[in-house]
Amino acid sequence: MxxxxxxxxxxxxxxxxxxxxxxxxxxxxxxxxxxxxxxxxxxxxxxxxxxxxxxxxxxxxxIVKLQMLDKRTSSAGDATKYLFLLQDRNIIESVVMRYKYGNSLCLSTQVGCRMGCKFCASTIGGLVRNLSAGEMLAQVIEVNDDLEKVGERRVGNVVLMGIGEPLDNYDNTVKFIKMIHYPMGLNMSYRRITLSTCGLVPRMMDLAEEGLPITLSISLHAPNDELRKLIMPVASAYSIDDILKASRYYFKKTGRRVTFEYALISDLNDREKDAIELARRLKGFPCHVNIIPLNNVRGLAYKRSSQAAVERFVSVLKSQGIAVTKRRELGLDIEGACGQLRRSYLERVEARQDER
Ligand code: SF4
CATH class of the missing domain: 1.10.150.530 (DNA polymerase; domain 1)
Incomplete structure (x- = not known):
C-alpha cells in the first residue's frame, strides 16, 4: 500500500x-x-x-489536522493562546494578538527548540522535531476558523516567533511563507510576515538570497558577545558583528529594515551602559529596536526589569537617534511568553503520570 x-x-x-x-x-x-x-x-x-x-x-x-486542546483569552481580551495537539501527539501553541490594525498570529515552527536561550520556556526539554509547512499552515487555518466563528477578523499578520527557531527549520519555513502568499489561497502580503531568529547567520544570508520582502526580526538581547553568551548559547557560534553584517546584507537584498528584539532582564542587560553600547553598535544602520519587558517564566532564573529601568533604556536609545519602540504587553495572565502554556501543560501531564 x-x-x-x-x-x-x-x-x-x-x-x-x-x-x-x-x-x-x-x-x-x-x-x-x-x-x-x-x-x-x-x-x-x-x-x-x-x-x-x-x-x-x-x-x-x-489533510493535516490540529486538535485544539486548550484556548485561553487574556482578561483584557487582547490575546488568545491556543494549545494544539498534532497528529503524533506532540503539542504546540499559537497566539492571536489583537491590535487596532488587525489580528496577528504568532505561530510555532518546531516542537520545542534546541537553541537553549536561558530566558525561554520553549527550549526546556530541547527540540523534539521540526514542523512541516502544512503544520504551520494548519495553525493559520484553525485560528482563522475559530476567529470567524465568533465574527472576528481573520489573521492579518503572521509572526514566526512562537515555539522554535524558524531558521533551524529553514526549508519548511520558507515553503510555508511562500504558500501563505499564494493569491488563490490566503494571499498574505510578504510585508505582513515577520520572521524572528536568534541569529543563525548562514541561514540569514540564505534568507536574504530568497529576496522575500518579509520583516526579519533578530533576538539580540545584549550589546556585546560576552553578555550575550551568558543568556544565548548561539552567541558562541555567531558574534554580534556577524549578525550585523548579515542584517546589512538582508537590508541590501530586500530593502526591509531589520528589527532587533531586546528583552530587558533585571540587572543583567538593562543598565545605562548597555543601552549606550547598543546604540553605538547600531548607529547609522537602518533598523528598529523593539524593547520587550521579559515575561517571568517559572523555573527560570531571570527576572523582568523595573519600569524605571525600561524607561531609562528606551530614553538612552532615543537620545542616540535609534528608532525604538516598547512592545505592548499582551496576554500576561495567559502564560503569554513563547512556550509557557505548552510547558505548563506538559508539567501537568507529567505530574499526573507521577501520581499513578
Ligand atoms: S527564544 Fe526562540 S530561539 Fe531561543 S530558545 Fe526560545 S524559541 Fe528557541
Whole structure:
C-alpha cells in the first residue's frame, strides 16, 4: 500500500505535478489549493472536483489536522493562546494578538527548540522535531476558523516567533511563507510576515538570497558577545558583528529594515551602559529596536526589569537617534511568553503520570 502524503505541505507546483500525472487539467491544482487553504477538512467537501479525482486524492493524501486542546483569552481580551495537539501527539501553541490594525498570529515552527536561550520556556526539554509547512499552515487555518466563528477578523499578520527557531527549520519555513502568499489561497502580503531568529547567520544570508520582502526580526538581547553568551548559547557560534553584517546584507537584498528584539532582564542587560553600547553598535544602520519587558517564566532564573529601568533604556536609545519602540504587553495572565502554556501543560501531564 502507498503511504499517504500530507497534502497541506505541498506547494502549488507539487500539486500541479500530481494532478498532471493523473491526466487532470492544470487548473485543478488551483481549485484543490483553494479548498485546502480555505480550511476544508475532507476531500469529499471539494465539491467542484470530479468524484474520481476526490477519490484519488483521498487514496494518496491526507489533510493535516490540529486538535485544539486548550484556548485561553487574556482578561483584557487582547490575546488568545491556543494549545494544539498534532497528529503524533506532540503539542504546540499559537497566539492571536489583537491590535487596532488587525489580528496577528504568532505561530510555532518546531516542537520545542534546541537553541537553549536561558530566558525561554520553549527550549526546556530541547527540540523534539521540526514542523512541516502544512503544520504551520494548519495553525493559520484553525485560528482563522475559530476567529470567524465568533465574527472576528481573520489573521492579518503572521509572526514566526512562537515555539522554535524558524531558521533551524529553514526549508519548511520558507515553503510555508511562500504558500501563505499564494493569491488563490490566503494571499498574505510578504510585508505582513515577520520572521524572528536568534541569529543563525548562514541561514540569514540564505534568507536574504530568497529576496522575500518579509520583516526579519533578530533576538539580540545584549550589546556585546560576552553578555550575550551568558543568556544565548548561539552567541558562541555567531558574534554580534556577524549578525550585523548579515542584517546589512538582508537590508541590501530586500530593502526591509531589520528589527532587533531586546528583552530587558533585571540587572543583567538593562543598565545605562548597555543601552549606550547598543546604540553605538547600531548607529547609522537602518533598523528598529523593539524593547520587550521579559515575561517571568517559572523555573527560570531571570527576572523582568523595573519600569524605571525600561524607561531609562528606551530614553538612552532615543537620545542616540535609534528608532525604538516598547512592545505592548499582551496576554500576561495567559502564560503569554513563547512556550509557557505548552510547558505548563506538559508539567501537568507529567505530574499526573507521577501520581499513578
Ligand atoms: S527564544 Fe526562540 S530561539 Fe531561543 S530558545 Fe526560545 S524559541 Fe528557541
Amino acid at each position: 502507498v503511504e499517504k502524503r500530507d497534502i497541506l505541505s505541498l506547494s502549488l507546483e507539487e500539486i500541479q505535478q500530481a494532478v498532471q500525472e493523473w491526466g487532470q487539467p492544470h487548473y485543478r491544482a488551483q481549485q484543490i489549493l483553494q479548498w485546502l487553504h480555505r480550511g476544508v477538512k475532507s476531500f469529499d467537501d471539494m465539491t467542484d472536483l470530479p468524484k474520481a479525482l476526490r477519490e484519488l486524492l483521498a487514496e494518496r493524501f491526507y
